[in-house]
Amino acid sequence: MTWAAFTSEWTKLKRRTLLLSTFLGLAVAASAFVVLLFANAHAHGDGGGLPTLQQLARPNGLVVGVTRATMLLGIVAFGIAAAQTASEYSLGTLRQLLVRQPRRIVLLAGKMLAVITFILLAFLFAAVVAFLVAIVMAHARHTSTSAWFTGTGLGDMFRALGDIALAVAGYSILGLAIGQLLRSAVFSVIAGLAWIIAIENIIGRIVPSTTKWLPGAALETVASGGTEGPTFSHGLAVGAVYLVVALVAALGIFARADVTA
Amino acid sequence: MTVTQAMRGTGDRSGAQLAVSTSGLTKRFGDRTVVDRVDLAIPAGSVCGFVGPNGAGKTTTIRMLLGLIRPTAGGGSILGGSLTAPATYLRKVGALIEAPAFYPQLSGRDNLNALGRLGQLNLKAIEPVLGRVGLSDRAGDKYRSYSLGMKQRLGIAAALLPDPELLILDEPTNGLDPAGIVEMRGLIRSFADDGMTVLVSSHLIAEIEQVCDYVVMIRAGRLVHQGTVADLSATQQSDVLVAPEHDEDRERLAKILASAGCAVSAGPGEATIRVESSGLSAADLNRLAAGNGITLRRLAEQTRSLERAFFALTGTDDAGLRPGQEMGAIK
Numbered sequence: 096m097t098w099a100a101f102t103s104e105w106t107k108l109k110r111r112t113l114l115l116s117t118f119l120g121l122a123v124a125a126s127a128f129v130v131l132l133f134a135n136a137h138a139h140g141d142g143g144g145l146p147t148l149q150q151l152a153r154p155n156g157l158v159v160g161v162t163r164a165t166m167l168l169g170i171v172a173f174g175i176a177a178a179q180t181a182s183e184y185s186l187g188t189l190r191q192l193l194v195r196q197p198r199r200i201v202l203l204a205g206k207m208l209a210v211i212t213f214i215l216l217a218f219l220f221a222a223v224v225a226f227l228v229a230i231v232m233a234h235a236r237h238t239s240t241s242a243w244f245t246g247t248g249l250g251d252m253f254r255a256l257g258d259i260a261l262a263v264a265g266y267s268i269l270g271l272a273i274g275q276l277l278r279s280a281v282f283s284v285i286a287g288l289a290w291i292i293a294i295e296n297i298i299g300r301i302v303p304s305t306t307k308w309l310p311g312a313a314l315e316t317v318a319s320g321g322t323e324g325p326t327f328s329h330g331l332a333v334g335a336v337y338l339v340v341a342l343v344a345a346l347g348i349f350a351r352a353d354v355t356a
Numbered sequence: 357m358t359v360t361q362a363m364r365g366t367g368d369r370s371g372a373q374l375a376v377s378t379s380g381l382t383k384r385f386g387d388r389t390v391v392d393r394v395d396l397a398i399p400a401g402s403v404c405g406f407v408g409p410n411g412a413g414k415t416t417t418i419r420m421l422l423g424l425i426r427p428t429a430g431g432g433s434i435l436g437g438s439l440t441a442p443a444t445y446l447r448k449v450g451a452l453i454e455a456p457a458f459y460p461q462l463s464g465r466d467n468l469n470a471l472g473r474l475g476q477l478n479l480k481a482i483e484p485v486l487g488r489v490g491l492s493d494r495a496g497d498k499y500r501s502y503s504l505g506m507k508q509r510l511g512i513a514a515a516l517l518p519d520p521e522l523l524i525l526d527e528p529t530n531g532l533d534p535a536g537i538v539e540m541r542g543l544i545r546s547f548a549d550d551g552m553t554v555l556v557s558s559h560l561i562a563e564i565e566q567v568c569d570y571v572v573m574i575r576a577g578r579l580v581h582q583g584t585v586a587d588l589s590a591t592q593q594s595d596v597l598v599a600p601e602h603d604e605d606r607e608r609l610a611k612i613l614a615s616a617g618c619a620v621s622a623g624p625g626e627a628t629i630r631v632e633s634s635g636l637s638a639a640d641l642n643r644l645a646a647g648n649g650i651t652l653r654r655l656a657e658q659t660r661s662l663e664r665a666f667f668a669l670t671g672t673d674d675a676g677l678r679p680g681q682e683m684g685a686i687k
Contacts (some may be wrong), residue, residue, distance in 0.1 A: 096476070099473055099474055099475070099476045100474055101468045102473045103471070103473040103474035104467050104470075105461075106466060106470040106473060107459055107462065110461050110462060110466075113461075122574055150427050158480075186457055186458075186459065186460070187454075187455065187457030188457045188458065188459060188655075190419075190424055190453050190456055190457065190515065191453075191458070191471060192471075192474060193422075193423065193424055194422055194423075194446055194449070194451050194453075195446070195474045195475035195477075196444055196474050196475060197423045197442040197443045197446050202474075202647075231459075334667060351426070353424070353425040353426060353427065354419070354424040354425065355424075356421070
């Protein structure tokens with residue numbers, strides 16, 4: 096039954112405009128990060144927050160650009176996911192869906208799985224395009240790529256892809272839950288953007304010790320495979336708590352709410 | 357043969373198998389009671405008109421039947437399944453709830469595809485139902501390019517997709533032009549011919565009375581009446597329309613009729629008087645007029661429409677119902 100809800104959702108997701116805009120949009124955004132990183136990288140010394148060409152030539156150099164683009168990827172994932180659930184209310188289509196699938200948890204689970212796989216596929220496509228762009232840019236900046244394709248380099252790449260995919264899935268789940276709770280695509284996206292971009296930053300500046308306990312920061316930690324501050328496992332645990340709470344709230348409310356839209 | 361078809365075949369509704377039955381169905385939103393202890397008993401195989409003014413509680417009742425809204429109290433069964441377990445009966449139910457709602461960027465066909473997949477329905481039924489509602493030629497076009505009538509027809513197609521035993525149509529004539537309304541009536545008739553039980557709600561009673569053989573009347577959340585249209589008609593006295601040969605006799609004729617105990621009101625057209633359920637026959641009225649030196653140029657008995665029956669049953673003249681829609685036959 097979840098499979099039926101999954102394939103039904105994919106009928107909507109695979110429409111050309113959404114498919115192209117998401118896949119190409121993410122690919123362009125991730126590639127832009129890669130281009131900017133290589134274009135502004137110094138050969139040696141202090142990069143001023145940016146990696147140097149020497150650092151980019153290391154085994155993990157291939158994924159640096161994509162890792163730096165995680166927040167952007169997360170915001171896009173959040174927005175798409177929130178819009179997919181909230182628009183069912185604004186379009187009034189939810190009542191049609193619930194007549195055909197009255198088991199609400201099944202409906203929401205199928206929708207979530209479909210949206211998450213859609214976003215992860217878009218992310219993988221963006222990553223592949225960004226890797227190709229990275230190779231082109233490395234050659235343009237006369238930077239060696241040989242370390243990227245060693246066993247260590249490929250291991251780093253797959254590990255980083257897994258970490259980022261995990262974070263992107265987390266952003267997607269948060270988006271689905273917020274869209275379900277707010278029932279408005281516009282409000283959900285605005286709320287998500289405001290939280291990730293502004294509110295967490297403000298809280299972090301006022302009370303720095305809280306940063307590692309905030310959801311956006313936790314997902315960033317997961318995406319970067321752990322930081323000098325919070326570890327990967329800490330980010331994973333904090334992120335998981337937020338996701339579980341958001342999911343339980345969204346499912347609990349959705350399962351019992353009267354559908355008057 | 358489905359239960360519905362069997363019922364239609366025999367035409368027997370006594371002790372009937374009910375497609376929809378509820379007991380004390382109630383919905384309150386805060387302090388406001390929207391549906392108040394409604395006991396429905398809709399026979400399988402009937403075309404049931406669910407009528408009442410705007411805000412009467414029709415849509416809320418329908419949403420409760422479809423599991424979209426949780427009743428505050430009461431219960432019931434649909435096609436033998438409990439109202440508390442919609443999954444047990446919704447596979448056999450098709451519904452168009454209020455305005456049709458689909459994904460604007462998808463074609464009509466893809467919209468049905470999404471619903472068909474979700475309900476694990478036979479996707480091969482998509483083309484036939486599109487053909488049935490006359491949308492085959494435009495099925496590949498995006499939904500947002502559809503006219504209101506086409507959107508409504510796609511809504512009907514979606515409702516037909518599960519090959520339902522019970523078809524629930526909530527205000528299916530909303531926004532349709534007169535030709536569209538006639539077309540919708542034809543479709544509803546054809547569904548009944550196929551053996552479906554059809555529950556069709558409308559605040560425009562006159563628009564659906566021609567296709568219904570059973571009627572449920574609701575007002576302010578309360579059940580006013582339910583039964584066959586034939587039984588309702590039998591309980592309703594006919595009105596008589598009279599018009600004097602000379603227009604200047606109209607007021608005098610009205611006074612004569614009133615003094616004879618008749619309730620009179622302005623009828624349709626100039627100089628016509630409606631004599632409502634006076635107990636006097638047309639012949640009595642003719643004799644009364646002639647006895648006072650007035651020759652009648654019109655004397656016609658008029659069957660009460662469902663709309664007027666609704667007013668008579670509720671003792672109201674509701675602004676929520678369209679006035680002047682007398683559709684009853686002039687005998």
